[in-house]
Amino acid sequence: MATYHIETYGCTSNRGESRQIERKLRDAGHYRVDGADEADVAILNTCTVVEKTERNMLRRAEELAAETADLIVTGCMALAQGEQFEDLDAQVLHWEDVPAAVTNGECPTTTPDAEPVLDGVVGILPIARGCMSNCSYCITKFATGRVDSPPIEENVEKARALVHAGAKELRITGQDTGVYGWDTGERKLPELLDRICDIDGEFRVRLGMANPGGAHGIHEELAEVFAANEKLYNFIHLPVQSGSDDVLEAMRRQHRVGKFEAVVDAFEDRLDHWTLSTDFIVGFPTETEADHERSMDLLERVRPEKINVTRFSKRPGTDAAEMKGLGGTIKKERSKAMSELKREICTDVHASMVGETHEILVVEDGTGDSVKCRDGAYRQVIVTDATERGIETGDTLEVEITAHEAMYCFGEPIEVRNERPAAV
Ligand code: SF4
Numbered sequence: 001m002a003t004y005h006i007e008t009y010g011c012t013s014n015r016g017e018s019r020q021i022e023r024k025l026r027d028a029g030h031y032r033v034d035g036a037d038e039a040d041v042a043i044l045n046t047c048t049v050v051e052k053t054e055r056n057m058l059r060r061a062e063e064l065a066a067e068t069a070d071l072i073v074t075g076c077m078a079l080a081q082g083e084q085f086e087d088l089d090a091q092v093l094h095w096e097d098v099p100a101a102v103t104n105g106e107c108p109t110t111t112p113d114a115e116p117v118l119d120g121v122v123g124i125l126p127i128a129r130g131c132m133s134n135c136s137y138c139i140t141k142f143a144t145g146r147v148d149s150p151p152i153e154e155n156v157e158k159a160r161a162l163v164h165a166g167a168k169e170l171r172i173t174g175q176d177t178g179v180y181g182w183d184t185g186e187r188k189l190p191e192l193l194d195r196i197c198d199i200d201g202e203f204r205v206r207l208g209m210a211n212p213g214g215a216h217g218i219h220e221e222l223a224e225v226f227a228a229n230e231k232l233y234n235f236i237h238l239p240v241q242s243g244s245d246d247v248l249e250a251m252r253r254q255h256r257v258g259k260f261e262a263v264v265d266a267f268e269d270r271l272d273h274w275t276l277s278t279d280f281i282v283g284f285p286t287e288t289e290a291d292h293e294r295s296m297d298l299l300e301r302v303r304p305e306k307i308n309v310t311r312f313s314k315r316p317g318t319d320a321a322e323m324k325g326l327g328g329t330i331k332k333e334r335s336k337a338m339s340e341l342k343r344e345i346c347t348d349v350h351a352s353m354v355g356e357t358h359e360i361l362v363v364e365d366g367t368g369d370s371v372k373c374r375d376g377a378y379r380q381v382i383v384t385d386a387t388e389r390g391i392e393t394g395d396t397l398e399v400e401i402t403a404h405e406a407m408y409c410f411g412e413p414i415e416v417r418n419e420r421p422a423a424v
Pocket of ligand 1: 132140
């Protein structure tokens with residue numbers, strides 16, 4: 001659980017992107033503080049409209065770098081003139097990559113009093129808090145402790161209440177959803193998912209992060225539940241963090257590469273169109289060049305559809321913070337190499353969807369008059385001119401995929417299905 005400070009400059013588009021960053025950080029349990037000196041991470045969302053603004057941005061970045069442990073620079077100047085920040089020990093990122101960098105490889109935090117939240121048509125359902133691990137780089141575990149799982153019935157009732165309140169997408173969250181029930185001696189995630197999918201109504205279910213160590217052991221049963229339930233997005237988030245067993249051991253992760261691949265294979269064997277999401281921490285203190293190559297090889301071999309790459313940074317009070325770290329240049333180079341491979345893989349994934357037809361759910365407003373939608377594998381599809389086409393959040397559309405960017409596709413509606421009462 002990190003604290004962050006965010007500063008946004010420039011147009012309404014930049015402000016909208018900062019709001020999205022904050023929303024994702026809130027969902028992951030991080031909280032905002034005012035003042036970089038109190039924050040674990042400072043985020044500078046830049047503007048580059050005139051030369052004077054550029055000079056101001058650079059000066060502000062230097063000040064923030066001096067005040068905080070970690071600086072992330074994003075926004076227009078970061079994308080157009082990222083090299084200007086090269087002398088600072090800052091991560092220069094596209095805004096969509098900022099939340100994962102702040103999360104720093106840790107699981108999302110579910111606080112003890114976390115209650116379901118309805119945000120538009122998205123219902124956020126925390127099923128448990130805590131984890132079963134003791135990762136050497138993690139500060140979150142100090143705040144949340146060991147896994148504590150409420151009974152299935154309690155979670156099903158909360159899910160039912162969210163559906164009755166209008167949720168079209170249920171996001172099941174927890175620090176490590178794969179270990180739900182471990183504290184009670186029963187591995188109950190597959191049963192919980194089955195029961196939630198049995199609730200009457202038109203909605204979809206997205207399972208949040210499950211560590212490979214916890215998912216392994218129930219992976220066959222879990223993959224069966226996904227194959228049997230249409231309401232479940234065919235999506236699993238398994239943060240592997242490294243392709244090297246030596247680094248995983250130093251991280252004190254509860255899996256090794258073989259367990260991660262066994263879970264992936266179970267899903268691959270049962271699902272056609274599905275998304276594997278994973279995370280890598282680059283530049284962990286013990287990571288050698290050979291370890292880094294193992295991570296690159298794993299990425300090439302498995303080719304996940306969604307990949308978060310985080311440059312390692314120290315969190316105070318953790319064991320990894322005491323280890324002698326790698327130089328900033330090494331971390332920067334490895335992170336650049338991995339981010340380039342990520343972009344290539346994700347571009348291929350989205351390019352391969354062009355020409356296909358998919359049923360998608362409209363989940364939230366996008367920029368301008370567009371809407372953000374998700375297909376059955378939780379891949380992002382953007383539909384433009386929503387107002388003109390009478391499309392609103394909560395609608396289901398059949399679309400043809402007509403174009404793509406690296407991280408998402410564009411869809412052209414063939415049919416719009418909504419359950420809204422006709423206007424009178
Ligand atoms: S699984 Fe590891 S990274 Fe996640 S909360 Fe537990 S100790 Fe932290």
